[in-house]
Amino acid sequence: MNRLNYLIRYLRHILTARHSFGFGVHSPAIYSFVKYVLYEKNSFYVYSEIEKLRRELENDQQKFYLTDFGTGVDRETTIGKVARRSLNNSKYSQLLYRMVRAARPDTILELGTSLGISTAYMAKARPSAQCYTFEGCPQVAKIAAGNFDKLSIKNIEIIQDNIDNSLALFLEKSPALDFVFIDANHTSKALNHYFELIIPKITEKSVVVIDDINWSNDMWKAWEQIRKHPQVVSSLNIFGFGILFFNTEQNKMHYKLIF
Numbered sequence: 001m002n003r004l005n006y007l008i009r010y011l012r013h014i015l016t017a018r019h020s021f022g023f024g025v026h027s028p029a030i031y032s033f034v035k036y037v038l039y040e041k042n043s044f045y046v047y048s049e050i051e052k053l054r055r056e057l058e059n060d061q062q063k064f065y066l067t068d069f070g071t072g073v074d075r076e077t078t079i080g081k082v083a084r085r086s087l088n089n090s091k092y093s094q095l096l097y098r099m100v101r102a103a104r105p106d107t108i109l110e111l112g113t114s115l116g117i118s119t120a121y122m123a124k125a126r127p128s129a130q131c132y133t134f135e136g137c138p139q140v141a142k143i144a145a146g147n148f149d150k151l152s153i154k155n156i157e158i159i160q161d162n163i164d165n166s167l168a169l170f171l172e173k174s175p176a177l178d179f180v181f182i183d184a185n186h187t188s189k190a191l192n193h194y195f196e197l198i199i200p201k202i203t204e205k206s207v208v209v210i211d212d213i214n215w216s217n218d219m220w221k222a223w224e225q226i227r228k229h230p231q232v233v234s235s236l237n238i239f240g241f242g243i244l245f246f247n248t249e250q251n252k253m254h255y256k257l258i259f
């Protein structure tokens, strides 16, 4: 999607979304999520620690060979370019941190590690959880592993492989997935496929976050299909992320919110 279309989509989101906490969110669980997690303003120590590393990565001129799973065009690039272009910004990464803190998962799954910034936020939010993250590019996975060492994070396992080959195999042996962040191949075909694969491991306690649901018409189509899945009880569209809840004690509700 070009920039103009993306902007138009964003303006439409703002005009049609509920503007702030308390505006017509009737479900008590979602109300509490919006108040204490989505709009939580406190800063945590972890934020400055990880953002310092992000700044270092953004300025890193070191070259490496990128196996590009997005465009399919492998090429030489720098760590700085990847850090500036491919990662979720601090606002959304820190929301992941708060979501993991609130959800208290035992198992976290991330599809799409890149340099490991979002992974670090999630792993730091719940050191007792085991965090599995998938990255296809071997060089990128290696840089991410170095970043986890720099941040003294011990609860992350990187699965360095094409998700299309490795996810199904991993899920055969994995425990239930309490928290899932999908941020890899941004096509409806891949997203629907990953969602169908993980759904047998989803419980009422699970939270699934999908990145970039407004990135293209194709991603939007997949989001609209996924949020209507019979196992999904409620959903939040906050423009950058789509968030899914599965707790059947909640009312079936779908909200669009400004974040």
Ligand SMILES: C[S@@+](CC[C@H](N)C(=O)[O-])C[C@H]1O[C@@H](n2cnc3c(N)ncnc32)[C@H](O)[C@@H]1O
Residues within 6 Å of the ligand: 067, 068, 069, 070, 086, 087, 088, 111, 112, 113, 114, 115, 116, 117, 118, 119, 134, 135, 136, 137, 140, 161, 162, 163, 164, 183, 184, 185
């Ligand atoms: C948008 S980046 C992830 C950003 C990261 N979650 C963050 O916010 O810090 C997506 C990553 O997914 C990886 N990826 C995309 N498709 C993949 C596939 N089929 N198998 C493995 N990795 C893939 C890319 O190599 C890229 O590093």
